[in-house]
Amino acid sequence: MTDRPKTPLLDKVASPADMKRLSDGELVTLAGELRAETISAVSETGGHLGAGLGVIELTVALHAVFDAPKDKIIWDVSHQSYPHKILTGRRDRIRTLRKRGGLSGFTKRSESPYDCFGAAHSSTSISAALGFAVARDLGGNCPEGLGDAIAVIGDGAMSAGMAFEAMNNAGHLGKRLIVILNDNEMSIAPPVGALSSYLSRLYAEEPFQELKAAAKGAVSLMPPFFQEGAKRAKEMLKGMTVGGTLFEELGFSYIGPIDGHDMDQLLPLLRTVKARATGPILIHAITKKGKGYAPAEARDDKGHATAKFDVITGKQVKTPSNAPSYTAVFGDELVALAAEDDKICAVTAAMPSGTGLDLMAERYPSRCFDVSIAEQHGVTFCAALAAGGMKPFCTMYSTFLQRGYDQIVHDVALQNLPVRFAIDRAGLVGADGATHAGSYDIAYLANLPNMVVMAASDEAELKHMVVTAASYDAGPIAFRYPRGEGVGVELPARGVALEIGKGRVVREGARVALLSFGTRLAEAEKAAEQLAAKGITPTVADARFAKPLDKEMILRLAREHEVLITLEEGAVGGFGSHVAQLLAEEGAFDAGLKFRSMVLPDWFIDQGSPSEMYAEAGLEAADIVTKVLDVLGVAQVKGQRA
Numbered sequence: 001m002t003d004r005p006k007t008p009l010l011d012k013v014a015s016p017a018d019m020k021r022l023s024d025g026e027l028v029t030l031a032g033e034l035r036a037e038t039i040s041a042v043s044e045t046g047g048h049l050g051a052g053l054g055v056i057e058l059t060v061a062l063h064a065v066f067d068a069p070k071d072k073i074i075w076d077v078s079h080q081s082y083p084h085k086i087l088t089g090r091r092d093r094i095r096t097l098r099k100r101g102g103l104s105g106f107t108k109r110s111e112s113p114y115d116c117f118g119a120a121h122s123s124t125s126i127s128a129a130l131g132f133a134v135a136r137d138l139g140g141n142c143p144e145g146l147g148d149a150i151a152v153i154g155d156g157a158m159s160a161g162m163a164f165e166a167m168n169n170a171g172h173l174g175k176r177l178i179v180i181l182n183d184n185e186m187s188i189a190p191p192v193g194a195l196s197s198y199l200s201r202l203y204a205e206e207p208f209q210e211l212k213a214a215a216k217g218a219v220s221l222m223p224p225f226f227q228e229g230a231k232r233a234k235e236m237l238k239g240m241t242v243g244g245t246l247f248e249e250l251g252f253s254y255i256g257p258i259d260g261h262d263m264d265q266l267l268p269l270l271r272t273v274k275a276r277a278t279g280p281i282l283i284h285a286i287t288k289k290g291k292g293y294a295p296a297e298a299r300d301d302k303g304h305a306t307a308k309f310d311v312i313t314g315k316q317v318k319t320p321s322n323a324p325s326y327t328a329v330f331g332d333e334l335v336a337l338a339a340e341d342d343k344i345c346a347v348t349a350a351m352p353s354g355t356g357l358d359l360m361a362e363r364y365p366s367r368c369f370d371v372s373i374a375e376q377h378g379v380t381f382c383a384a385l386a387a388g389g390m391k392p393f394c395t396m397y398s399t400f401l402q403r404g405y406d407q408i409v410h411d412v413a414l415q416n417l418p419v420r421f422a423i424d425r426a427g428l429v430g431a432d433g434a435t436h437a438g439s440y441d442i443a444y445l446a447n448l449p450n451m452v453v454m455a456a457s458d459e460a461e462l463k464h465m466v467v468t469a470a471s472y473d474a475g476p477i478a479f480r481y482p483r484g485e486g487v488g489v490e491l492p493a494r495g496v497a498l499e500i501g502k503g504r505v506v507r508e509g510a511r512v513a514l515l516s517f518g519t520r521l522a523e524a525e526k527a528a529e530q531l532a533a534k535g536i537t538p539t540v541a542d543a544r545f546a547k548p549l550d551k552e553m554i555l556r557l558a559r560e561h562e563v564l565i566t567l568e569e570g571a572v573g574g575f576g577s578h579v580a581q582l583l584a585e586e587g588a589f590d591a592g593l594k595f596r597s598m599v600l601p602d603w604f605i606d607q608g609s610p611s612e613m614y615a616e617a618g619l620e621a622a623d624i625v626t627k628v629l630d631v632l633g634v635a636q637v638k639g640q641r642a
């Protein structure tokens with residue numbers, strides 16, 4: 001382990017109140033120490049590094065000038081909030097980040113009053129800030145009081161429709177509200193899209209913030225030394241026509257671009273804005289993702305997320321893998337299909353490498369689309385691609401696909417369009433915790449008419465499902481698979497199309513049937529081994545489809561077993577509920593079948609390793625054994641998992 005950095009000034013900051021006593025020069029020193037502490041902590045925990053390093057100066061300046069928690073500082077996505085956590089009384093736990101029982105990797109209201117609004121999905125901060133501003137003006141109350149509302153939003157997050165919906169509303173209401181656009185010209189990958197090019201032009205072509213401010217009358221909001229320049233600029237501007245920025249057209253005063261790492265710019269500007277602002281203001285701060293840590297700055301993703309690493313070398317400590325990741329298996333199979341069929345195309349919402357579409361983008365760039373953080377648009381875009389005779393794979397994380405639900409219903413399912421939904425990060429994902437859990441897609445998809453819903457039980461099954469989806473033209477079809485590596489089965493060279501609505505029995509037994517949907521199959525098999533030692537030999541089946549159900553197989557299992565237990569990595573309302581509905585309709589319960597459905601519990605599970613989270617959910621092999629013994633009435637030691 002590298003020595004921890006020396007941080008004499010930071011050691012004296014227990015909360016932002018302690019920063020109010022520091023001179024501007026000391027705040028610059030504090031920023032340096034905060035950067036070193038952030039790097040040191042993340043080297044031990046892993047997590048989101050680059051974004052936090054890019055807002056070190058902004059974090060210090062905001063907490064020095066404003067009065068959180070009365071003033072509401074809202075971090076968009078909040079993957080950049082580690083420095084904020086360090087300054088707001090959580091430094092002693094910062095090395096528990098993203099671990100079970102430790103600090104969340106995102107802002108979380110239950111963790112601290114300084115986390116006034118939880119986040120992790122992007123582009124919510126301006127809506128939240130506006131809500132706080134309106135609550136303040138209407139005399140609302142909260143224990144910490146209601147002061148200024150400040151949203152810090154990245155250029156990537158700014159690409160989402162929701163940010164513009166909020167600005168549209170904020171510009172109309174005209175409330176005092178501060179938005180800081182933290183523009184580092186990066187999303188997770190380099191940002192794409194017209195908005196990104198527009199932001200670049202804002203500072204590339206017109207480098208003088210004085211010109212901008214002068215042109216639109218925001219001069220009075222600028223600190224004196226800016227104003228001098230602005231007056232000169234105003235003279236220069238006489239007789240010139242200067243168009244307003246997009247933000248000004250939406251009713252915001254635009255200030256910037258400013259150097260978001262220069263405390264000599266940040267501090268006076270924020271102080272002036274605090275003293276003088278009346279309506280909505282957008283401060284455009286230019287920053288560098290990964291700033292101040294060379295290995296992060298050098299990485300393609302600017303250190304967006306990292307495993308634990310050596311601070312001196314930047315080398316990440318990665319556990320060797322025994323099998324390819326589901327994501328890679330998907331990406332490879334898709335590229336193989338795309339080579340054979342020029343109608344196959346794919347869409348990602350700002351997650352090219354996370355979804356494995358980077359390979360498709362490299363090989364078939366004209367058929368691979370990064371729509372930026374725009375899941376709703378991505379889904380409808382796919383719907384029309386399908387209507388236009390293409391075979392789109394709408395490739396998204398389960399949790400982010402939630403954003404596009406109305407589009408799935410209204411644009412895809414209702415029109416019965418053959419969009420292929422490749423749903424990555426299904427089930428519990430680990431360190432990102434509850435915000436990123438893919439818990440609901442089975443329930444929210446399997447209830448839709450026309451939709452086919454599959455889950456892969458291992459990486460070979462995933463290959464088959466990619467091919468199945470490609471060859472299915474009758475309507476929408478979805479397949480889900482988890483984060484991380486496969487179970488290590490032998491992979492066929494190519495997948496083969498599965499028969500729609502047909503599952504498979506993987507182990508024949510008696511009395512008890514374990515019917516799994518997805519990768520709990522491995523746990524079901526482990527449970528079967530453990531039960532065999534107790535003289536119980538369950539049948540184990542892989543449902544493959546939650547919709548349409550394999551009625552024939554399920555009814556046979558019901559007929560031939562005393563107990564039927566379903567398993568899934570999803571919330572209630574999904575696979576097990578559909579099986580229960582079928583069994584009830586077909587009279588299986590009247591015939592005496594004992595049925596149980598093992599699903600995620602009715603609470604949000606905090607971060608941990610996936611197995612810790614599944615243990616909390618009661619979905620590990622030991623829980624299955626306990627459930628079986630319980631239903632069969634076999635005596636167990638109370639309170640002990642089998």
Ligand SMILES: Cc1ncc(C[n+]2csc(CCOP(=O)(O)OP(=O)(O)O)c2C)c(N)n1
Nearest residue numbers: 051120121122154155156157186187188350
């Ligand atoms: C709705 C949604 N889609 C995708 C993501 C995944 N995601 C997390 S951070 C990020 C990039 C954000 O870029 P930006 O806002 O510019 O912040 P930066 O990391 O550059 O500081 C993405 C795509 C998300 N959190 N939420």
Ligand SMILES: CC(=O)[C@@H](O)[C@H](O)COP(=O)(O)O
Nearest residue numbers: 077079120305354425432483
């Ligand atoms: C903050 C965010 O939403 C992403 O960075 C997310 O943490 C990525 O998750 P994976 O590591 O599973 O790609």
Ligand SMILES: [Mg+2]
Nearest residue numbers: 154155156186
């Ligand atoms: Mg960015």
